[in-house]
Amino acid sequence: MENSELPTGEAHEAHEALPSRRRMLALGAVGVSAALTIRPAFAQTAVSVMNCEIPVPAPTAAGQYIDGRGRLVPPGTKGAFPGSPRPFTGEEVKRAFQGRTLPGTTYDQSQAYLKYIRRLQAGQSGFTCFASIQMPR
Numbered sequence: 001m002e003n004s005e006l007p008t009g010e011a012h013e014a015h016e017a018l019p020s021r022r023r024m025l026a027l028g029a030v031g032v033s034a035a036l037t038i039r040p041a042f043a044q045t046a047v048s049v050m051n052c053e054i055p056v057p058a059p060t061a062a063g064q065y066i067d068g069r070g071r072l073v074p075p076g077t078k079g080a081f082p083g084s085p086r087p088f089t090g091e092e093v094k095r096a097f098q099g100r101t102l103p104g105t106t107y108d109q110s111q112a113y114l115k116y117i118r119r120l121q122a123g124q125s126g127f128t129c130f131a132s133i134q135m136p137r
Contacts, residue, residue, distance in 0.1 A: 070115025
């Protein structure tokens with residue numbers, strides 16, 4: 001609506017309510033700078049998630065084996081696998097969930113380890129890393 005179409009008393013009020021072009025450009029600039037500030041933070045988060053580590057099993061269960069269902073069992077249990085000598089990175093685990101095997105493992109061993117990882121709960125070593133790789137981006 002143009003100012004000429006407004007009754008005389010409303011013209012002044014409507015003009016004050018509509019933001020000027022300069023004001024709109026300023027608001028847009030603020031939004032762009034906020035986006036440019038946040039985007040590197042997301043990139044940094046993605047990098048840290050891919051470099052986080054998941055020990056299999058957790059250090060508190062060192063020496064235990066992992067059975068085919070992903071459960072901790074005593075060493076020497078038939079069909080169970082010894083724990084991994086090193087933790088797996090978030091990137092390695094993410095790739096394994098997409099169909100690859102974990103590095104240095106057989107297919108069956110990798111599947112047992114992945115089942116163990118899926119069973120991690122809050123407070124267990126590696127849970128935060130596992131939860132992070134499950135978050136959609």
